[in-house]
Amino acid sequence: MEALILTIWGLFLLFILYFLVFQPSFSDVPFLPSSNSLIKDILQYFPLQEGKVIYDIGCGDARILLAAYKIQSKATYIGVEKNWFPFLLAKFKLWRIGNPPNIKIIRKNMFDLNYQDADFIYVYLLDSVLDKFLDKFQKELRSGTVLLSSSFRFSQKTATRVIDLPNKFGTIIRNLYEYHF
Ligand SMILES: C[S@@+](CC[C@H](N)C(=O)[O-])C[C@H]1O[C@@H](n2cnc3c(N)ncnc32)[C@H](O)[C@@H]1O
Numbered sequence: 640m641e642a643l644i645l646t647i648w649g650l651f652l653l654f655i656l657y658f659l660v661f662q663p664s665f666s667d668v669p670f671l672p673s674s675n676s677l678i679k680d681i682l683q684y685f686p687l688q689e690g691k692v693i694y695d696i697g698c699g700d701a702r703i704l705l706a707a708y709k710i711q712s713k714a715t716y717i718g719v720e721k722n723w724f725p726f727l728l729a730k731f732k733l734w735r736i737g738n739p740p741n742i743k744i745i746r747k748n749m750f751d752l753n754y755q756d757a758d759f760i761y762v763y764l765l766d767s768v769l770d771k772f773l774d775k776f777q778k779e780l781r782s783g784t785v786l787l788s789s790s791f792r793f794s795q796k797t798a799t800r801v802i803d804l805p806n807k808f809g810t811i812i813r814n815l816y817e818y819h820f
Pocket residue numbers: 665666667668669670671672673695696697698699700701702703719720721722725747748749750762763764
């Protein structure tokens with residue numbers, strides 16, 4: 640009897656975990672954070688300069704933004720995340736470094752935010768999600784905004800640069816696609 644109760648509890652907890660991490664019916668992309676071994680290479684393509692406004696749309700646990708902040712603490716970093724689990728992880732990580740005022744994590748559906756103040760946008764989403772964004776970006780982004788996409792690309796916009804990541808062995812991310820708006 641005890642074994643049965645434990646199994647039921649185990650299954651229930653697994654379900655809750657699965658729901659919190661992936662929220663399958665509400666999410667456009669699951670929470671699959673960029674591999675830590677690639678972050679340094681990815682950040683080489685960020686304009687890490689004072690005053691720049693840098694977004695990670697679908698920021699997960701904000702690991703990219705926090706790593707960027709460690710290099711340049713005087714830019715503004717904005718993460719957008721809809722799912723509670725990665726959002727709370729990101730907030731916890733921010734709290735651990737004293738909640739710097741220039742890092743903001745917004746819990747919102749990424750399609751419901753305006754990105755006109757962005758100098759630079761990083762995304763690790765899906766081809767189909769990028770395509771859903773294209774019209775919005777073309778109307779909204781300032782001329783000169785750069786978007787860097789891990790692994791995925793727009794079907795109707797040509798990348799200005801395709802970067803072949805050197806340390807991709809054992810990771811899902813293979814290329815970065817850079818777009819100028
Ligand atoms: C592949 S993960 C990338 C996480 C992070 N950018 C990184 O590179 O480590 C995609 C993230 O987008 C979030 N996401 C999916 N649909 C979303 C939506 N409609 N609005 C905001 N965030 C969303 C997921 O919860 C997940 O954390």
